[in-house]
Amino acid sequence: MMTLPTATNSFSATIKDLIEYPKSGIFSKILLKDNNSQYSLFCLAAGTEIDEHTSTRNAVITVVEGRGNLNLEGKDIDLTPGTLVFMAANAPHALQAQENLAFILALSEHLPAKKGLTQTNIDIVKSTAPVIKEHGKQITTRMYEIMFTTHPEVKEQFDMSAQANGTQPAKLAAAIYGYATHIDDLDALKAMINKIAHRHVQTHVLPEQYSIVGECLLQAIKDVLGDAATQEVMTAWRQAYQVLADVFINREQQIYSTNHCN
Structure with missing residues (x-):
């Protein structure tokens, strides 16, 4: 092609x-x-x-x-x-x-992607890193529960054995913590982003599915953190997630194109 x-x-x-x-x-x-x-x-x-x-x-x-x-x-x-x-x-x-x-x-x-992250929201997300580290696996486990209940059709794209033994929620929790820590230095996350993007391509993840994951993740953060998930925190994480989703979507499209042009 x-x-x-x-x-x-x-x-x-x-x-x-x-x-x-x-x-x-x-x-x-x-x-x-x-x-x-x-x-x-x-x-x-x-x-x-x-x-x-x-x-x-x-x-x-x-x-x-x-x-x-x-x-x-x-x-x-x-x-x-x-x-x-x-x-x-x-x-x-x-x-x-x-x-x-x-x-x-x-x-x-896409206005959020064009505007990028404000410094205020960067600071808020970085300030939540310790909480994400402490409660990360609980948040991601809850996220998968919400997603598999509201969108059961996506189950076939996941290794359910890795869900059952907790390794997948743990990996995602580590990735989210890494993003919160390095949100102002995405170059430090290139290896992680590339590895995850290749895995997404292998499981045929669609750009539109990022909105599903995003809503489930944000709901899980609210469920787990409770009162600590203030409006300011949720706004910052919503913007942060969209920026990261765009990074993955762009990288995955590059991989798809390379695979089909070779």
Whole structure:
């Protein structure tokens, strides 16, 4: 598959030449990304389903070929070549590919990612590091409980034996503590981010699933910390999580693209 130019150069491409269907599941490739938007090609094998989720960004789907069904806020929309669908941020939606289905997904500007972290929120998150270290595994265990109850469809992407023996919650707790400690120096976390990103690619984690994890993590922090989870703390962690999610999404898209271009 060809490598497209960066957003700093004008270019043209024939979308059908870029389509590459996997035997099962989803193949995605970023076509263009700048500070305000992102355009990706999604190729879904026939029978692939994406369970209901939300996105924090406005999105537009443009169907290139194939057929599928999009359930957007409870309404079924037939996806056929030429169909264009606008999805407002945080609108629940699910998708099923009835045939091999290819579409362009355009994401609008992501304000939290563009603004980044304020110094105030950086300071708040760093100040919570000792508490995260002490209660981290309790928080992540609670997060998985919430997620597997509210979104049972994601269980298949996890090693449930590692959930049962506590190793996965412990690893995630260590990663969250590391982020809280080095939130103002992400270069120190490059190795950890790269390792986790590769694991996410292997288990076919989708960008949209980060919003699910984020909401469950924030709820778990509130449940475990109680009164210590003040509005200021929760606001800081919400912003911090979104910035980290964007880091992972970008790295994983790089890995996906590299894997399919080699």
